[in-house]
Amino acid sequence: MPTSPADVEVWPGSPTPLGAHWDGTGTNFALWSAAAQAVDLCLFDDAGTEHRHRLQETTHQVWHARLPGVGPGQRYGYRVHGGYQPGSGHRANPAKLLLDPYARAVDGDLTLHPSLFGYPDAAVDGPVPDPRDSAPYVPRGVVVHDSFPWDGDRRPGTAWSDTVIYEVHVKGATMAHPDVPPVLRGTYAGLAHPAFVEHLLALGVTAVELLPVHHFVSEPHLLRRGLTNYWGYNTLGYFAPHAGYSSSGSGGQQVTEFKAMVKALHAAGLEVILDVVYNHTAEGDHTGPTLSFKGIDNRGYYRLREGDPSRYQDYTGCGNTLDVRRPQVLALLMDSLRYWVTEMHVDGFRFDLAAALARSMHDVDRLSAFFDVVHQDPVVSQVKLIAEPWDIGEGGYQVGNFPPLWTEWNGKYRDTVRDVWSGAHVGVRDLAYRLTGSSDLYRSDGRRPLASINFVTAHDGFPLADLVTYEHKRNEANGEDNRDGERHNRNWNCGVEGETSDPQVQALRARQVRNHLATVLLSTGVPMLTAGDELGRTQQGNNNAYCQDNELSWLDWKSVDEDLLAFVTRLVRLRRDSPVLRQEAFFEGHEIPGTGGTRDLAWFHPAGHQLSTGDWFDTGLQTIGMYLDGRGIRHRDERGRAVQDDSYLGWLHAGPEPVTVHLPGPPWGDDYELVVSTEYATGAPPQNTIVAPGPVELPGRSVWVMRVLRRP
16 A cells, blocks of 8 residues: 555546455456446545545446555545435435445444434435535445465355254354453454354354344444444445454454354354345435445435335335345345355355345335346355345235245244243144144245244344243333333243242243253254353343343353253254254155054144044144154155154143153054153153153153154
């Protein structure tokens, strides 16, 4: 980088690729804006002094230049000149320094100041733009050249059927971890530290799903309350790793640190999935700050209301919605996805509020350009794709309606399992669908059980310990008078609201936690665990801790429930060792030749008979037996051989009192070995617990897993 950015020459450069790219002797800058009448490239020297250079070249609405001598580490931004007419959707204001949407690293924090907003005080819809300079208060892009040594990096390539997802926050994972060096806690390097990686490996998960790591900033309303956006669903830079998670600085070093984290996790056999937020940006609604897209080309990037382009169409609840119908926005999304796969080596994506990306006009459209482009892309179509299949707009709940290639957060699975264990009289019909891969949702269009991401908790809502402790949210610390957060959580506090010293209530709550986890890990589909649920983590009743960057949200490594951790580890290991629990095809319920009449899947009533039509519609039935025959697995190994496994009989009993269930005799089983029972703290019953066919008492609110024994 030259001593003074003021001395650089400005050559025409190239309109491609977009962003800032160093070629070894200089940097090419390219910015798309159809609305701009002129564009200034702003370079900042080591003292923070700004030097503006007018871009003279524009090709197909891309403003570009090449600056010899400008190289890695250079801080930069843009100022866009054009029309300021909010009533027509135009919001150009050269007083605002704008972040390059393609910046690969970001430096500096967002500081709350009146100059962040494009309009004068109390004149949101006025015709005159605010003249105050925002440069001292906004982050800047950084020119990056990172020749990371990827040699030896091997993507795990874990099959969906073998995948167990661990949803985790980069900072929260290690911020309070005593075995991670203080300087690394809460960072990418901390997440890759052996102390945390060893926990993941011991637990048996195969993939970490990271809450947003695209560079984000906090909303003004949080900053005014002295809070910050902890979760990170407020993206500003779609190519830049969030600088706040870097232990090594924000001058581009965060890129190297992120890559090193990915490489370390891959070396441990763990995949990296990113939670990405392409549905909206950090600029909010018409009252929000002007930080990037809004000032570059407001009409080009955002969906504006028909008839009133001064306002944004908001399908996200965050003030705006990116307009993925537009080619340039769709290109931004796809360029970003490809970059994270090819340059950062990530293994997949979970799309926040994915239904918002599929809206062609107002309705969610399965044939939208978004799906078409993803499906034909030779890079993005080859990684794991997970949809959060809803947004807040009309018709936005689309569970089961995403096309092949996609998996989905199965919201119906979460709701059903919560209803069952909370004691709601909903019967077992819907539960049976959820336990076996949700064929009612995914079979008709050729998808498989692995399209269902099965979960009962996620970052949003109560952690599992709170799900069985609180029926009423306690979100006062968020500063919104407890108005925020979900009110209907489909849960039960075990008879006492909040913490209690009553040992019976404590024991019941612990068993209910095990019941939820056992259900998830025994279900066909792809299980997802929320970080901390295996440790007994609590948020003290806060079910919307998005702005709590403190011990309330961080994993608590000092109060680990060792029995619970052993229980989860036991269940994950059982799932890994039992192909019948993670089948790739839907069950048929057909008889298996040569077995004397058993089926690949059968459902049993406590009385011992297979469920009748009347049983399926009995809303008072709270006990169900699920028989899985390991001789009837429908997928084959890589050599085409039929997969064989043990057979299992599982019992789920949600009723409060013990119940007598009748274990079926031959040909179903000669005897049964109890291998998991949620009545025990670690799930491990006494060794060699062999039970003969016939009546046996099942404890109240419990799950049993029994291995079928057959005599020669």
